[in-house]
Amino acid sequence: MDDENMPIGRLEIAGLDVSNLLWEQDDIELAVRELALYSPFREHFKEALELANYATSFWLEDGRYPDRAGSVVATVFRLRDEIEDDASCADAGSLPSVIRQTLSIDHDDADSQLVATYALVQSIQAVQVLANWLFETELYVFDLDADLIAQMQATDPKKYSELAEKERLKDPAGEIDARESFRAFMGDADKALMLASLYRQVEDTDVSKGNFKVANFLSEALSKAFSAKASQRGAAAGKANRKPESVKQQDAAKLFERIRSAADRHISANPTISELDLKKALVKKERIASEPTVKKYLILGGYLPR
Known part of the structure; x- marks a missing residue:
């Protein structure tokens, strides 16, 4: 490391x-x-x-x-x-x-x-x-x-x-x-x-x-x-x-992509999934990131509100 x-x-x-x-x-x-x-x-x-x-x-x-x-x-x-x-x-x-x-x-x-x-x-x-x-x-x-x-x-x-x-x-x-x-x-x-x-x-x-x-x-x-x-x-x-080339920005971009990919997958499986259930799936089931971070990137990606 x-x-x-x-x-x-x-x-x-x-x-x-x-x-x-x-x-x-x-x-x-x-x-x-x-x-x-x-x-x-x-x-x-x-x-x-x-x-x-x-x-x-x-x-x-x-x-x-x-x-x-x-x-x-x-x-x-x-x-x-x-x-x-x-x-x-x-x-x-x-x-x-x-x-x-x-x-x-x-x-x-x-x-x-x-x-x-x-x-x-x-x-x-x-x-x-x-x-x-x-x-x-x-x-x-x-x-x-x-x-x-x-x-x-x-x-x-x-x-x-x-x-x-x-x-x-x-x-x-x-x-x-x-x-x-x-x-x-x-x-x-x-x-x-x-x-x-x-x-x-x-x-x-x-x-x-x-x-x-x-x-x-x-x-x-x-x-x-x-x-x-x-x-x-x-x-x-x-x-x-x-x-833009900093480690932090690179890590943030990777995390954003992970959240977008996971959100697309869950919405594809259940098009009517609620905002609460979508956040729970990414935070509690997949453990991608904390709830504030997940929510921030879901908003940035246009997934919320829904």
Whole structure:
């Protein structure tokens, strides 16, 4: 398996199975946008996903991610709890060393890349904890009448969202926990990304020059940490992910073709198959992808609504 395609382990966000944090951020965004209660939390998701997008940009080399990047990101995600425990017992500046020791890295990755990867993992966990709480809230709505609710979701999304909102109000403690966890993950992600930006400034600075002053450097580095340059780098990362020849785009095209082929087969066998049954066949029987992904591509292919 190529390093850049190394799976990160078990990660589900709003019903979407995520296998690669470098290439699937657009899919994560689409999945959370489909949540019935996405609108009240739009800014939360935007904040976390923008940070994640910027964090991945630390791996860009000539507009591309090196093969080893996927391996490092996947390993940091799998060992995130161990890294966090070890880092909590050390000073902030030792985070790169903690990550190196935990991962037993045998190649020469920059400190800024390792710390940015940790920021990426924390921001994605922030998205996960908030999105999964909203997703589970929606699942409670289906307890009323699964078929009826599924039909309402497709034909009357406003009414469906109102029902989801009622479920949300039934569990204020759950919302408090989700919000607090989100903010805690984002706090760690913000601090890690600030450190990554500082390390990047250090890596790009020639300290051999006689006019180098630590105080001036720190002042300038801090001002640049979340400057317009950061936004530009984040945009560059997003553009790199959307290149037609990218692995992500190729995989998406293959998945789209699998879903179209399976949908054609089921509709040919049963021309009157309902939208719900078609989605169930592709998700539960054939296990092609999660329901949000299947639904997205069925809509793109013109199979829904039906």
